[in-house]
Amino acid sequence: MTTESVLINRVRQAIADSTPLCIQGGASKSFYGRTCQGEPLDVSGHAGDIRYEPSELVLTARAGTKLSEIETLLAANNQMLPFEPPHYSPGATLGGMVAAGLSGPRRPWGGSVRDAVLGVKLLNGRGEVLRLGGQVMKNVAGYDLSRLMVGALGTLGVLLEVSVKVLPRPADERTLVFELDDDIAAARQIAWGRQPLPLSATLYEAGRLYVRLSGSAQGVQAARVAMGGEETASALWAEVREQTLPLFQTKQALWRVSLPAAAPAMPGENLTEWGGALRWIVSDEPAESIRQHAAALGGHATLFRGHDGMGEVFHPLPPAMLALHQRVKLALDPHSLFNPGRLYQGL
Amino acid sequence: MNSAFQAALKATLPPQSLLIEAEALRPYECDGLSAYRQVPLAVCLPETLEQAQAVLRICLEHQVPVVARGAGTGLSGGALPLADGVVLSLARFNRILGIDADNRLARVQPGVRNLAISEAVAAYGLYYAPDPSSQIACSIGGNVAENSGGVHCLKYGLTVHNLLALKVLTMDGELLEIGAQSLDSPGYDLLALMTGSEGLLGVVVEVTVKLLVKPERAQVLLAAFASVETAGAAVAAIIGAGILPAGLEMMDNLSIRAAEDFVHAGYPVDAAAILLCELDGANAEVSEQIMAVREVLFSAGATEVRTAQDEAQRMKFWAGRKGAFPAVGRISPDYYCMDGTIPRQHLAQVLRRIGELSEQYGLRVANVFHAGDGNLHPLILFDANQPGEMKKAEDFGTDILRLCVEVGGTVTGEHGIGVEKLDAACSQFTAAELAQFHAIKAAFDPAGLLNPGKAVPTLHRCAEMGRMHIQGGALPFPELPRF
Numbered sequence: 001m002t003t004e005s006v007l008i009n010r011v012r013q014a015i016a017d018s019t020p021l022c023i024q025g026g027a028s029k030s031f032y033g034r035t036c037q038g039e040p041l042d043v044s045g046h047a048g049d050i051r052y053e054p055s056e057l058v059l060t061a062r063a064g065t066k067l068s069e070i071e072t073l074l075a076a077n078n079q080m081l082p083f084e085p086p087h088y089s090p091g092a093t094l095g096g097m098v099a100a101g102l103s104g105p106r107r108p109w110g111g112s113v114r115d116a117v118l119g120v121k122l123l124n125g126r127g128e129v130l131r132l133g134g135q136v137m138k139n140v141a142g143y144d145l146s147r148l149m150v151g152a153l154g155t156l157g158v159l160l161e162v163s164v165k166v167l168p169r170p171a172d173e174r175t176l177v178f179e180l181d182d183d184i185a186a187a188r189q190i191a192w193g194r195q196p197l198p199l200s201a202t203l204y205e206a207g208r209l210y211v212r213l214s215g216s217a218q219g220v221q222a223a224r225v226a227m228g229g230e231e232t233a234s235a236l237w238a239e240v241r242e243q244t245l246p247l248f249q250t251k252q253a254l255w256r257v258s259l260p261a262a263a264p265a266m267p268g269e270n271l272t273e274w275g276g277a278l279r280w281i282v283s284d285e286p287a288e289s290i291r292q293h294a295a296a297l298g299g300h301a302t303l304f305r306g307h308d309g310m311g312e313v314f315h316p317l318p319p320a321m322l323a324l325h326q327r328v329k330l331a332l333d334p335h336s337l338f339n340p341g342r343l344y345q346g347l
Numbered sequence: 348m349n350s351a352f353q354a355a356l357k358a359t360l361p362p363q364s365l366l367i368e369a370e371a372l373r374p375y376e377c378d379g380l381s382a383y384r385q386v387p388l389a390v391c392l393p394e395t396l397e398q399a400q401a402v403l404r405i406c407l408e409h410q411v412p413v414v415a416r417g418a419g420t421g422l423s424g425g426a427l428p429l430a431d432g433v434v435l436s437l438a439r440f441n442r443i444l445g446i447d448a449d450n451r452l453a454r455v456q457p458g459v460r461n462l463a464i465s466e467a468v469a470a471y472g473l474y475y476a477p478d479p480s481s482q483i484a485c486s487i488g489g490n491v492a493e494n495s496g497g498v499h500c501l502k503y504g505l506t507v508h509n510l511l512a513l514k515v516l517t518m519d520g521e522l523l524e525i526g527a528q529s530l531d532s533p534g535y536d537l538l539a540l541m542t543g544s545e546g547l548l549g550v551v552v553e554v555t556v557k558l559l560v561k562p563e564r565a566q567v568l569l570a571a572f573a574s575v576e577t578a579g580a581a582v583a584a585i586i587g588a589g590i591l592p593a594g595l596e597m598m599d600n601l602s603i604r605a606a607e608d609f610v611h612a613g614y615p616v617d618a619a620a621i622l623l624c625e626l627d628g629a630n631a632e633v634s635e636q637i638m639a640v641r642e643v644l645f646s647a648g649a650t651e652v653r654t655a656q657d658e659a660q661r662m663k664f665w666a667g668r669k670g671a672f673p674a675v676g677r678i679s680p681d682y683y684c685m686d687g688t689i690p691r692q693h694l695a696q697v698l699r700r701i702g703e704l705s706e707q708y709g710l711r712v713a714n715v716f717h718a719g720d721g722n723l724h725p726l727i728l729f730d731a732n733q734p735g736e737m738k739k740a741e742d743f744g745t746d747i748l749r750l751c752v753e754v755g756g757t758v759t760g761e762h763g764i765g766v767e768k769l770d771a772a773c774s775q776f777t778a779a780e781l782a783q784f785h786a787i788k789a790a791f792d793p794a795g796l797l798n799p800g801k802a803v804p805t806l807h808r809c810a811e812m813g814r815m816h817i818q819g820g821a822l823p824f825p826e827l828p829r830f
Contacts (some may be wrong), residue, residue: 054689055583056721078589107530112691114536115508127780136688137720138505138760140494140543141768141775142789142803147539151531166588190449194472194565196629219632258529262449277530299529315533319522325534327790332783343534 002127003046003064004160011158012042012127020340023154025064026091029100033153035309036342043158044093051135052081057166058118063095064321065157070094074166080108082167084243095159096097104241105201105212108261108274111165114150121161125333135163148328152338155347156332170214172221173200175236176229178209182265185209189264189275197223199210201237204272205247210236240273247271247282253306255281255290259299266293271281282303291315314344322347348388352409356389356433359401361526364439366390376433378419378426379481380767382737387414387428392436393474396552399435400520404548406433407518412796417457417489417545422684423765425493425545425801435550443467451558452511457488457551461495464556473558476503480669485780488551494543496761498594498668499625501719503559503619505761507542507617514553518792528555535689540787545802546601546761548791551766557818560629566592566637567661570649575599575714578620579694582646582718588643592634595719596668602675602713602726603667607828609674612667613660615651622649622718623668658702663708671715672726679711679728679780683740686768687751688722700750708743710736722760749774764802773809781806 020038084104119133133146435576
């Protein structure tokens with residue numbers, strides 16, 4: 001029996017028994033979101049079958065395939081996942097990457113996980129296998145349900161296969177560092193954001209602004225000369241992506257605040273990425289006040305780490321939006337089998 | 348029209364916002380796909396959000412279907428009116444509400460023209476990237492509905508990649524805010540779901556678009572090839588060399604000659620195919636890439652490579668490509684434009700098969716191709732005044748689209764299903780997939796009144812047409828009765 005038919009049978013059995021399922025790949029992001037209530041459904045065995053033609057800039061693989069295996073293969077062909085996804089542990093899978101929808105330092109310039117997803121093969125809550133989207137860059141046939149899976153934390157179905165757009169690796173990459181006060185660093189980033197510079201990552205922490213440039217050798221060199229600063233090691237970007245920096249090792253509440261890039265600082269900001277569009281805050285402030293502040297600045301706040309998994313992790317939705325989310329959920333998962341409560345209570 | 352319904356609309360809308368006379372309705376009978384025509388019951392042109400909400404509520408109460416319409420330039424009949432329905436035109440929602448240069452975004456109403464956005468933000472050194480060929484006329488609301496593309500999709504993406512937020516009215520008049528000015532927002536990615544939903548899920552009343560910094564320089568190369576196959580291989584070689592062009596377009600000989608006669612772009616009319624390769628970025632980067640691409644093109648077998656000497660020549664090179672459709676319109680009484688996308692590795696095989704089908708049907712085909720992203724636009728030449736020729740062209744087109752699906756592609760890359768490709772969609776999706784789409788539609792629009800009958804074919808239609816997608820040898824649509 002194929003690994004796919006095992007999963008189909010498990011879901012059909014779950015429909016018959018009304019047993020909710022908690023989908024698990026490499027468990028690398030199990031801390032993310034609320035606690036799921038249900039029987040575990042291990043999908044990590046549904047792996048491999050990689051289809052990859054470098055000149056097509058598309059890779060397709062089973063959802064349980066390890067992200068590390070995919071990235072090694074891409075690197076061997078001088079290509080990459082443009083959104084630089086975090087792994088958090090060696091078990092991270094392609095399906096988990098899509099379900100969590102988390103993108104790394106390159107996101108504002110290289111696009112997000114969702115931007116790169118071209119199609120999925122999905123096992124829905126009726127036990128049906130659906131091919132949504134495809135393996136081509138341009139495809140407007142049918143509703144875009146494949147991108148809907150990104151960040152849905154497995155609440156809409158079991159991902160069986162994923163097709164993503166990949167990109168050539170930049171020929172050259174360099175990291176610059178500047179010693180700047182926070183307000184000057186913020187203003188500098190806004191100004192750079194409006195110039196045609198080959199930026200591919202930024203990080204501000206404790207008086208230091210780090211900037212990564214990516215592109216052709218001459219393009220990077222020209223920008224390096226224009227921007228100034230000192231060159232420094234590039235290992236930092238993996239450390240912030242994988243959250244191995246000391247800041248992320250906290251036992252306190254770690255907030256991920258997503259804001260318009262030029263929004264003013266939130267109280268107690270510890271680290272800023274994405275040209276200002278992503279702020280990390282370690283804080284014991286009440287959730288309500290952090291969320292209100294983020295919303296007032298045009299963004300939202302996620303309780304990323306340091307919570308018990310029982311309260312709301314994600315920014316609460318207005319009632320009409322929550323109702324729509326519930327209807328969308330039931331359209332794909334009519335028996336509410338998949339990852340109940342992982343995203344929001346009652347979803 | 349039911350008199351209570353008409354009275355309710357009249358009580359809600361100012362006189363200039365409600366069209367009911369046959370003469371006034373006529374301009375709305377079709378969109379850019381003029382082969383399909385239908386005069387609607389009425390056309391509503393609300394000027395305020397409240398009026399638009401009221402129109403939807405009245406239509407819901409009277410169970411009257413609503414077809415939202417932007418500029419009416421769509422190519423698949425998505426805005427084709429329904430005989431018993433209302434057209435909700437967003438043409439008067441035409442204001443740019445705000446430009447935020449520091450956050451590189453603009454808030455605009457749906458009736459704003461695509462190009463008008465780039466024009467309005469040009470002073471800040473910014474632009475809106477998606478550039479469908481109709482960009483001087485098409486509206487951003489329509490772009491959202493169709494997930495419009497253009498010639499720069501390989502590098503800059505489609506509409507879905509260049510949006511931040513939408514305000515949407517549901518059929519019951521509820522205003523939803525989807526997405527945010529931040530790069531992500533909580534909950535499901537309804538922004539992606541709304542984009543390309545062809546007006547079946549909601550009515551877009553405000554759009555926040557992402558703006559990009561204008562590249563320092565753009566340069567275009569034109570390469571000639573002695574066969575379509577070598578041109579196709581050159582495309583793979585450019586991408587294989589790690590270069591991501593801003594635009595990468597291919598035209599075959601018939602298109603080259605038609606375009607040259609029309610705009611005198613200086614194209615090599617003897618070439619079997621040409622490639623246009625646009626590179627953009629920082630000055631130094633573009634210089635470096637031009638040299639690299641020239642080398643790749645020559646080693647891939649180009650017989651000639653020209654670099655535009657100045658901006659005027661660059662525009663000229665593009666004018667030929669951008670004028671390809673009207674150019675073909677000059678050499679044939681009618682043409683039928685297809686929009687399939689294929690994995691590029693199958694290009695040679697697909698073009699060969701299109702050539703065979705062309706002989707079989709006795710109709711000429713001009714191939715214009717967004718080569719970078721695999722989106723084909725074969726233009727089937729025919730004469731609607733010749734009995735049976737339109738039908739022949741349609742059958743030919745359906746064969747081409749089926750071929751695209753067979754090699755792992757899709758029936759529409761950027762024009763949408765609309766009414767035109769409903770049958771073709773049957774060959775792409777299984778019954779379960781179509782049923783899933785209908786369930787999603789019902790989650791947004793339980794009454795089924797938003798643009799009904801478009802975009803997603805009914806299971807019944809696919810079964811009747813006998814054009815269903817057979818997967819794994821299983822009998823398609825076993826749950827449907829057969830007569």
